[in-house]
Amino acid sequence: MNPASCGTPAANPWLAFPVQITGITDETPGVSTYELQLTDAEVARNYRFQPGQFNMLYLPGVGEAAISLSGQSESGDRLRHTVRLAGNVTHSLAGLGVGGRFGLRGPFGTPWPMEECRGRDVVAVAGGLGLAPLRPAIDAILNAPDEYGQLTILYGARTPEHLLFEQVYPDWRQNGAVVNVTVDRSLPGWQGHVGVVPLLVDRMQLPDPENTVFLICGPDVMMKYTVSSALNRGVPAERIWINMERNMNCAVGLCGHCQYGPEFICKDGPVLRYDRVQPMLRVEDL
Ligand SMILES: Cc1cc2nc3c(=O)[nH]c(=O)nc-3n(C[C@H](O)[C@H](O)[C@H](O)COP(=O)(O)OP(=O)(O)OC[C@H]3O[C@@H](n4cnc5c(N)ncnc54)[C@H](O)[C@@H]3O)c2cc1C
Structure with a gap:
């Protein structure tokens, strides 16, 4: 079996596949989406990932960083990663430009529970860059509308300037999703909500909470209060999934x-069912 054939890490998980940057889209201040071509034809043919998984981007001489897959090109042969400038690896990546080459290993980690979402309403809740790991799940649901119930996307960012993937919200709405957006701080011309994301959960239509799956990704505090709002609305703990990003x-x-209690976020996560990690949620990042 080819190492990258089924959304699991390579047989040799330390082996980095060579990639070349084929496109860069500036999204929000300090955040860009990189389109990457796997340059080995056989690896490219066989590479598969599932929504929610991540790759380790390896910049020789600099280091590695875990970055979620935020999608793939329509042709399927190019991978997308949406990256915020943080430290050494992400700054070096930003310095490469289109045509730059580096390494990638993966995919790693647990995916969003797409099977459990089948036949149910789904609420995707994101804060800031958290929309990036959710985007492949959103695309999967909108590409197979008969297989899922109503998709609602609740998204919050610091200001209107920080809204990620804003250009695709009209397409998402046209394809049947309810998209509600809020910002912490308004700017001139903003007509939408102002306030934190969990408020959107408090106010949303939720006709069948027991049969609704929540997929949540964002800063810890946002996830904590979003979970609490969902539980208050009658969503069972076992239908709530969170994406825990920890230094790895x-x-x-x-x-x-x-390591997070008995779990290793890299292999038992990053997507975890809320009731499994609830007792440990007060543990700070290492
Ligand atoms: C499963 C998973 C998925 C992830 N997905 C994504 C993703 O899709 N997109 C994304 O952008 N990130 C993602 N991350 C986070 C990313 O892995 C980290 O931000 C990573 O540390 C970046 O590597 P780096 O070498 O650029 O930064 P590092 O050098 O590792 O810096 C780490 C921390 O130090 C701080 N820091 C470093 N240098 C400086 C400096 N000079 N001044 C101030 N602060 C500094 C950074 O703010 C950051 O908090 C993910 C993490 C995990 C675990």
Whole structure:
């Protein structure tokens, strides 16, 4: 079996596949989406990922960073990663430009529970860059509308300037999704909601809470209050899934950097069912 054939890490998970940057889209201040071509034809043919998984981007001489897959090109042969400038790896990546080459290993991690979403209403809730790991799940649902119930997307960002993927919201709405957006701080011309994301959960239509799946990704505090709002609306804890991003190094459960109670976020997560991690949610990042 080819290492990258089924959304699981390579047989040798330390092996980085060569990639070349084929496109860069500036999204919001400090955030860009990189379109990457796997340059080995066989790896490119066989590489598969599932919504919610991530790759380790390897910049030789600099280091590695875990970055979620935010999608793929229509042709399917190019991977998208949406990256915020943080430290060494992300700044070096930004310095490469179109045509730049580096390495990628993966995919790693647990995916969003697409099987459980089938036949149910789905609420995707994101804060800031958290919309990036949710985008492949949103695309999967909108590409197979008969297989899922109503999709609602609730999204919050610091200001209107920080709204990620704003150009696709009209398409999402046209394809049947309810899209509600809020900002912490308004700017001149903004007509939408102002306030935190959990308020959108408090106010949304939720006709069948017991049969609704919540997929949540964002800062810890946002996830905590969003979960609490969902529980208050009658959504069962086992229908709530959160994406826990923690500092990690190896991505294969060996180094222990991302250990979280009995779980290793890199291999048991990053997508975890809320009731499994609820007792540990007060633990700070290492
Ligand atoms: C499963 C998973 C998925 C992820 N997905 C994404 C994603 O899709 N997109 C994304 O952008 N990130 C994502 N991250 C986060 C990303 O892995 C980290 O931000 C990573 O540390 C970036 O690597 P770096 O070498 O650029 O930064 P590092 O050098 O590792 O810096 C790490 C921290 O130090 C701070 N820091 C470093 N240098 C400076 C400096 N000079 N001044 C001030 N602060 C500094 C950064 O703010 C950051 O908080 C994900 C993480 C995980 C675990």
